[in-house]
Amino acid sequence: IDYFSNDQLWLDANLKAINDFPDVMFLPGFWSEFGMCTEPSAFGARCTFPPDEFPHAHIVIKSPEEIDDLVDPDPRTDGLLPFVLNRLKIAQPKIEAAGHKIRFAVARGPLNIANYLMGTTEFLMAMISEPERADKLVRKITNFLKNWIELQRETFPTIDGIFLLDDIIGFIGEDEFKTFGLPYFKELFDTDVTIKFLHNDAPCKVSAPCLPEMGVNLFNMGFDISLNELKELTQNKVTLLGNIPPRDVLASGTIDNVTKTTTSLVKSLVDKNKIIMSCGGGMPPGVKTENINAFIQAVNNS
Secondary structure, three states, rough: HHHHOOOHHHHHHHHHHHHOOOOOOOOOOOOOOOEEEOHHHHHHHEOOOOOOOOEEEHHHHHOOHHHHHOOOOOOOOOOOOHHHHHHHHHHHHHHOOOOOOOOEEEEEEEHHHHHHHHHHHHHHHHHHOOOOHHHHHHHHHHHHHHHHHHHHHOOOOOOEEEEOOOOOOHHHHHHHHHHHHHHHHHHHHHOOOEEEEEEOOOOOOOHHHHHHHOOEOOOOOOOOOOOOHHHHHHHOOOEEEEEEEEHHHHOOOOOOOOOHHHHHHHHHHOOOOEEEEEEEOOOOOOOOOOHHHHHHHHHOOO
16 A cells, blocks of 8 residues: 555655666556556545555446446546546656656556446446447446546656556457447547557457557557467557466566576567567566566577
8 A cells, every 4th residue: 555655655666666677668657556446436436445455446336227327527636536647747857857758648448447337247248238328338438538548648748658458358259349349449549649558468369350450559468379379360560568477477487487488488489570578468466576587588588
């Protein structure tokens, strides 16, 4: 909880990571957030902050009928969003004095937020049983996200990238994705920034062929699919960021295990262009410095 409540500690931690690993790019970099509570809080979600665990948001929508009455949040004033921006405003002079910039507008994707507002099972069922209301919910969230992303860009003109995180894409079929996912992600990524970055470490074979149409040009996937296969699915139009198993190898593996897994992955690549070596998913807690250094060295030596 100190990381979320102490702005100086947050800044020091981010700068330490960058300084300790100068050969590593940290994406999105200086990530100001409150875990999965960030965007749901603007819709009125109760947020729980355990002392030494990730925070989580509680559901707001108890039935599909309640979607009709869901508030339209103002990202300038609602939930935790003003605190997200203010932390960055306070830190900006020191970030820039250290030679860095605030580069990304960051948000959870519309399906991910809907999942937290309604519950996973309930939202997925609503897609089938109440498709008009489910679509209304995603529409409302997308409108909010467009405002939230624009506010971040207005506040920090150095932003030249959008980073959206949405694993729920991986839990729906092709028809549902093309109805509730594709058109809304196209809207969100349809803006004049250089980097359009998507994270989905759930299954991605359904959505991957649509990434170029969505506007995505940088994709962080899970580790259940090979980078070679993803290159084919995306017609080699998207830069791929991955995909060492984060928990079982990078966090829990030995130095030898990290080295062998990384070397094997690099050697397996048919084409090394448009590949950035990283985790297959988000960086997990508890990764040892020695394992990160082993990963870096294995990439450099491969």
